Amino acid sequence: MSQATFRAALAELGTQIAGRPLDADLDAWLNLHHGADSETYRQLAAEIHTGVAEGWLCNREGGGLRYGRIFKSADDLARCSVDVVDMDNVVGPHHRHPHGEIDLIVPIDPDARFDGRGAGWLVYGPGSAHRPTVSGGRAQVLYLLPEGAIEFTGL
Template identity: 55%
Template sequence: MSNIETFQGLIRQVTDFIGAQPLDKTLQEKLNKQFPYGGDVCQRIVEACRTGVQEGWMCQYEAGGLRYGRVIKPAAELHNYSVDVVDMEDIAGPHHRHPNGEIDLIMPMAASQDARFDGQPGGWLVYGPDSAHSPTVTQGRALVLYLLPEGKIEFTRH
Protein backbone atom coordinates (compact mmCIF):
# COMPACT_ATOMS: atom_id res chain seq x y z
CA MET A 1 0.00 0.00 0.00
CA SER A 2 1.31 3.46 -0.86
CA ASN A 3 1.79 6.24 1.66
CA ILE A 4 -1.20 8.13 0.24
CA GLU A 5 -3.43 5.04 0.62
CA THR A 6 -2.24 4.55 4.20
CA PHE A 7 -2.84 8.26 4.89
CA GLN A 8 -6.33 8.13 3.40
CA GLY A 9 -7.12 5.12 5.63
CA LEU A 10 -6.11 7.13 8.71
CA ILE A 11 -8.23 10.09 7.63
CA ARG A 12 -11.16 7.79 6.94
CA GLN A 13 -11.20 6.74 10.61
CA VAL A 14 -11.73 10.42 11.49
CA THR A 15 -14.29 11.21 8.78
CA ASP A 16 -16.25 8.02 9.58
CA PHE A 17 -16.44 9.24 13.20
CA ILE A 18 -17.52 12.73 12.07
CA GLY A 19 -20.17 11.41 9.66
CA ALA A 20 -22.98 13.95 9.39
CA GLN A 21 -22.37 15.66 12.75
CA PRO A 22 -22.62 19.45 12.66
CA LEU A 23 -19.32 21.32 12.58
CA ASP A 24 -19.31 23.11 15.94
CA LYS A 25 -17.54 23.24 19.32
CA THR A 26 -19.31 20.04 20.45
CA LEU A 27 -17.71 18.19 17.53
CA GLN A 28 -14.35 19.76 18.47
CA GLU A 29 -14.69 18.35 21.99
CA LYS A 30 -15.71 14.92 20.66
CA LEU A 31 -12.76 14.80 18.25
CA ASN A 32 -10.28 15.75 20.97
CA LYS A 33 -11.73 13.02 23.19
CA GLN A 34 -12.01 10.30 20.51
CA PHE A 35 -8.68 11.13 18.79
CA PRO A 36 -6.52 12.88 21.41
CA TYR A 37 -3.42 14.57 20.03
CA GLY A 38 -1.09 12.27 21.96
CA GLY A 39 -3.06 9.16 20.97
CA ASP A 40 -2.28 6.53 18.36
CA VAL A 41 -4.44 7.79 15.47
CA CYS A 42 -3.29 11.42 15.72
CA GLN A 43 0.34 10.45 16.09
CA ARG A 44 0.10 8.19 13.03
CA ILE A 45 -1.43 11.11 11.08
CA VAL A 46 1.38 13.40 12.31
CA GLU A 47 4.01 10.88 11.20
CA ALA A 48 2.31 10.42 7.82
CA CYS A 49 2.28 14.20 7.33
CA ARG A 50 5.94 14.58 8.32
CA THR A 51 6.83 11.80 5.87
CA GLY A 52 4.62 13.26 3.13
CA VAL A 53 6.27 16.68 3.45
CA GLN A 54 9.76 15.14 3.41
CA GLU A 55 8.91 12.98 0.38
CA GLY A 56 7.31 15.92 -1.46
CA TRP A 57 3.79 14.57 -1.96
CA MET A 58 2.43 16.95 0.68
CA CYS A 59 2.88 20.73 0.77
CA GLN A 60 4.29 20.73 -2.76
CA TYR A 61 3.36 24.37 -3.44
CA GLU A 62 4.85 27.48 -1.89
CA ALA A 63 3.63 31.07 -1.76
CA GLY A 64 3.93 33.92 0.69
CA GLY A 65 6.08 31.93 3.11
CA LEU A 66 3.61 29.01 3.26
CA ARG A 67 3.99 25.50 1.92
CA TYR A 68 0.66 23.87 1.11
CA GLY A 69 -1.25 21.45 -1.04
CA ARG A 70 -4.47 19.51 -1.42
CA VAL A 71 -3.63 15.90 -0.60
CA ILE A 72 -7.07 14.39 -1.25
CA LYS A 73 -9.92 15.86 -3.30
CA PRO A 74 -13.45 15.56 -1.86
CA ALA A 75 -14.14 11.85 -1.78
CA ALA A 76 -17.30 9.86 -1.08
CA GLU A 77 -15.34 7.37 1.06
CA LEU A 78 -14.29 10.34 3.24
CA HIS A 79 -17.87 11.65 3.60
CA ASN A 80 -17.12 14.24 0.89
CA TYR A 81 -14.27 15.89 2.79
CA SER A 82 -11.14 17.09 1.08
CA VAL A 83 -7.79 17.07 2.85
CA ASP A 84 -5.25 19.89 2.64
CA VAL A 85 -2.02 20.22 4.61
CA VAL A 86 -0.20 23.51 5.22
CA ASP A 87 3.28 24.01 6.69
CA MET A 88 3.42 27.32 8.61
CA GLU A 89 6.00 28.95 10.85
CA ASP A 90 5.25 32.16 12.76
CA ILE A 91 3.04 33.50 9.97
CA ALA A 92 -0.51 34.53 9.14
CA GLY A 93 -1.97 32.94 6.05
CA PRO A 94 -4.46 34.45 3.60
CA HIS A 95 -7.89 35.37 4.96
CA HIS A 96 -10.59 32.97 3.87
CA ARG A 97 -14.15 31.84 4.53
CA HIS A 98 -15.42 28.32 5.17
CA PRO A 99 -18.85 28.04 3.47
CA ASN A 100 -19.43 24.59 5.02
CA GLY A 101 -17.01 24.84 7.94
CA GLU A 102 -13.49 23.53 8.49
CA ILE A 103 -11.95 20.90 10.78
CA ASP A 104 -8.27 21.38 11.59
CA LEU A 105 -5.70 19.07 13.10
CA ILE A 106 -2.90 21.21 14.55
CA MET A 107 0.48 19.47 14.57
CA PRO A 108 3.31 21.42 16.26
CA MET A 109 6.62 20.36 14.69
CA ALA A 110 9.14 21.17 17.44
CA ALA A 111 9.81 18.77 20.29
CA SER A 112 8.70 21.52 22.69
CA GLN A 113 5.18 21.47 21.13
CA ASP A 114 4.85 25.23 21.73
CA ALA A 115 3.46 26.20 18.30
CA ARG A 116 -0.12 27.46 18.30
CA PHE A 117 -2.62 27.71 15.44
CA ASP A 118 -5.13 30.50 15.96
CA GLY A 119 -4.07 30.37 19.61
CA GLN A 120 -4.76 26.62 19.97
CA PRO A 121 -2.17 23.92 20.82
CA GLY A 122 -1.83 20.54 19.12
CA GLY A 123 -5.17 18.81 18.55
CA TRP A 124 -8.48 19.44 16.85
CA LEU A 125 -10.09 22.81 16.11
CA VAL A 126 -13.49 23.14 14.43
CA TYR A 127 -14.85 26.19 12.61
CA GLY A 128 -18.56 26.15 11.78
CA PRO A 129 -20.21 27.00 8.45
CA ASP A 130 -19.77 30.59 7.23
CA SER A 131 -16.83 31.22 9.58
CA ALA A 132 -13.74 33.08 8.37
CA HIS A 133 -10.21 33.77 9.60
CA SER A 134 -6.61 34.52 8.73
CA PRO A 135 -4.99 31.25 9.80
CA THR A 136 -2.08 32.12 12.06
CA VAL A 137 0.73 30.06 13.54
CA THR A 138 2.68 31.55 16.45
CA GLN A 139 5.45 30.29 18.72
CA GLY A 140 7.08 28.07 16.10
CA ARG A 141 6.28 25.74 13.24
CA ALA A 142 3.19 23.61 12.74
CA LEU A 143 1.63 21.49 10.08
CA VAL A 144 -2.11 22.03 9.90
CA LEU A 145 -4.40 19.48 8.28
CA TYR A 146 -7.67 20.93 6.98
CA LEU A 147 -10.77 18.82 6.39
CA LEU A 148 -13.13 20.83 4.20
CA PRO A 149 -16.68 19.61 3.51
CA GLU A 150 -17.01 19.32 -0.29
CA GLY A 151 -13.54 20.92 -0.50
CA LYS A 152 -15.10 24.38 -0.26
CA ILE A 153 -13.00 27.37 0.74
CA GLU A 154 -13.29 30.99 -0.41
CA PHE A 155 -10.21 33.20 -0.26
CA THR A 156 -10.82 36.88 0.41
CA ARG A 157 -9.77 39.15 -2.45
CA HIS A 158 -7.95 42.34 -1.56
Protein backbone atom coordinates in the same frame (compact mmCIF):
# COMPACT_ATOMS: atom_id res chain seq x y z
CA MET B 1 3.81 5.25 4.83
CA SER B 2 2.14 6.41 1.68
CA GLN B 3 -0.75 8.37 0.27
CA ALA B 4 -2.83 5.19 0.44
CA THR B 5 -2.22 4.60 4.17
CA PHE B 6 -2.79 8.30 4.86
CA ARG B 7 -6.12 8.17 3.03
CA ALA B 8 -7.12 4.97 4.82
CA ALA B 9 -6.48 6.57 8.21
CA LEU B 10 -8.51 9.63 7.22
CA ALA B 11 -11.30 7.46 5.83
CA GLU B 12 -11.54 5.60 9.14
CA LEU B 13 -11.93 8.93 10.91
CA GLY B 14 -14.37 10.06 8.22
CA THR B 15 -16.79 7.26 9.08
CA GLN B 16 -16.92 8.59 12.64
CA ILE B 17 -17.54 12.23 11.75
CA ALA B 18 -19.75 11.89 8.66
CA GLY B 19 -22.99 13.81 9.06
CA ARG B 20 -22.03 15.47 12.34
CA PRO B 21 -22.48 19.23 12.67
CA LEU B 22 -19.24 21.21 12.60
CA ASP B 23 -19.52 22.88 15.99
CA ALA B 24 -18.05 23.03 19.51
CA ASP B 25 -19.39 19.55 20.30
CA LEU B 26 -17.45 18.03 17.41
CA ASP B 27 -14.35 19.99 18.47
CA ALA B 28 -14.62 18.56 21.99
CA TRP B 29 -15.38 15.04 20.73
CA LEU B 30 -12.39 15.00 18.36
CA ASN B 31 -10.05 16.21 21.10
CA LEU B 32 -11.44 13.67 23.58
CA HIS B 33 -11.36 10.63 21.29
CA HIS B 34 -8.64 11.53 18.78
CA GLY B 35 -6.64 14.21 20.60
CA ALA B 36 -2.91 14.71 20.90
CA ASP B 37 -2.47 11.69 23.21
CA SER B 38 -4.35 9.27 20.95
CA GLU B 39 -3.13 6.67 18.49
CA THR B 40 -5.13 8.40 15.71
CA TYR B 41 -3.28 11.66 16.32
CA ARG B 42 0.13 9.94 16.46
CA GLN B 43 -0.55 8.06 13.22
CA LEU B 44 -1.81 11.10 11.33
CA ALA B 45 1.03 13.30 12.63
CA ALA B 46 3.63 10.71 11.57
CA GLU B 47 2.09 10.44 8.11
CA ILE B 48 1.98 14.22 7.76
CA HIS B 49 5.67 14.48 8.72
CA THR B 50 6.57 11.73 6.27
CA GLY B 51 4.48 13.18 3.45
CA VAL B 52 6.02 16.63 3.85
CA ALA B 53 9.55 15.17 4.00
CA GLU B 54 8.92 13.00 0.91
CA GLY B 55 7.26 15.84 -1.00
CA TRP B 56 3.81 14.35 -1.58
CA LEU B 57 2.33 16.78 0.97
CA CYS B 58 2.82 20.56 0.88
CA ASN B 59 4.23 20.43 -2.64
CA ARG B 60 3.38 24.08 -3.40
CA GLU B 61 4.84 27.23 -1.93
CA GLY B 62 3.75 30.85 -1.72
CA GLY B 63 3.32 33.69 0.73
CA GLY B 64 5.62 32.05 3.28
CA LEU B 65 3.55 28.85 3.29
CA ARG B 66 4.07 25.36 1.98
CA TYR B 67 0.71 23.82 1.14
CA GLY B 68 -1.21 21.43 -1.05
CA ARG B 69 -4.49 19.60 -1.53
CA ILE B 70 -3.80 15.89 -1.38
CA PHE B 71 -7.37 14.57 -1.80
CA LYS B 72 -10.50 16.06 -3.32
CA SER B 73 -13.78 15.62 -1.43
CA ALA B 74 -15.05 12.06 -1.61
CA ASP B 75 -17.55 9.80 0.11
CA ASP B 76 -14.86 7.82 1.94
CA LEU B 77 -13.54 11.09 3.40
CA ALA B 78 -16.92 12.24 4.79
CA ARG B 79 -17.29 14.44 1.67
CA CYS B 80 -14.24 16.46 2.77
CA SER B 81 -11.20 17.49 0.79
CA VAL B 82 -7.83 17.19 2.53
CA ASP B 83 -5.20 19.92 2.50
CA VAL B 84 -2.00 20.19 4.54
CA VAL B 85 -0.16 23.43 5.24
CA ASP B 86 3.32 23.87 6.75
CA MET B 87 3.54 27.26 8.50
CA ASP B 88 6.30 28.92 10.51
CA ASN B 89 5.33 32.09 12.42
CA VAL B 90 3.14 33.35 9.59
CA VAL B 91 -0.33 34.69 8.94
CA GLY B 92 -2.05 33.10 5.96
CA PRO B 93 -4.62 34.54 3.57
CA HIS B 94 -8.08 35.44 4.90
CA HIS B 95 -10.70 32.94 3.85
CA ARG B 96 -14.25 31.86 4.60
CA HIS B 97 -15.53 28.33 5.25
CA PRO B 98 -18.96 27.99 3.59
CA HIS B 99 -19.53 24.57 5.21
CA GLY B 100 -16.96 24.79 8.04
CA GLU B 101 -13.44 23.48 8.50
CA ILE B 102 -11.87 20.78 10.67
CA ASP B 103 -8.19 21.31 11.49
CA LEU B 104 -5.63 18.91 12.93
CA ILE B 105 -2.79 20.90 14.47
CA VAL B 106 0.63 19.23 14.56
CA PRO B 107 3.24 21.51 16.16
CA ILE B 108 6.80 20.95 14.98
CA ASP B 109 8.13 23.37 17.57
CA PRO B 110 6.74 22.74 21.08
CA ASP B 111 5.37 26.26 21.53
CA ALA B 112 3.78 26.52 18.08
CA ARG B 113 0.12 27.48 18.07
CA PHE B 114 -2.39 27.58 15.25
CA ASP B 115 -5.01 30.26 15.82
CA GLY B 116 -4.05 30.11 19.49
CA ARG B 117 -4.34 26.32 19.83
CA GLY B 118 -1.62 23.73 20.35
CA ALA B 119 -1.63 20.07 19.35
CA GLY B 120 -5.07 18.65 18.64
CA TRP B 121 -8.20 19.55 16.73
CA LEU B 122 -9.94 22.84 16.00
CA VAL B 123 -13.38 22.99 14.37
CA TYR B 124 -14.75 26.06 12.62
CA GLY B 125 -18.48 26.12 11.89
CA PRO B 126 -20.22 26.91 8.60
CA GLY B 127 -19.82 30.54 7.51
CA SER B 128 -16.80 31.16 9.74
CA ALA B 129 -13.75 33.03 8.46
CA HIS B 130 -10.19 33.72 9.62
CA ARG B 131 -6.60 34.49 8.73
CA PRO B 132 -4.89 31.21 9.67
CA THR B 133 -2.06 32.14 12.00
CA VAL B 134 0.83 30.12 13.35
CA SER B 135 2.77 31.70 16.19
CA GLY B 136 5.48 30.39 18.51
CA GLY B 137 7.27 28.39 15.82
CA ARG B 138 6.46 25.94 13.08
CA ALA B 139 3.35 23.76 12.75
CA GLN B 140 1.80 21.53 10.15
CA VAL B 141 -1.98 21.74 9.87
CA LEU B 142 -4.32 19.33 8.14
CA TYR B 143 -7.56 20.91 6.86
CA LEU B 144 -10.70 18.92 6.20
CA LEU B 145 -13.06 21.06 4.11
CA PRO B 146 -16.61 19.75 3.56
CA GLU B 147 -17.20 19.52 -0.19
CA GLY B 148 -13.77 21.14 -0.63
CA ALA B 149 -15.42 24.53 -0.16
CA ILE B 150 -13.22 27.51 0.70
CA GLU B 151 -13.54 31.14 -0.35
CA PHE B 152 -10.45 33.36 -0.31
CA THR B 153 -11.67 36.87 0.44
CA GLY B 154 -8.64 39.03 -0.35
CA LEU B 155 -9.04 40.85 2.98
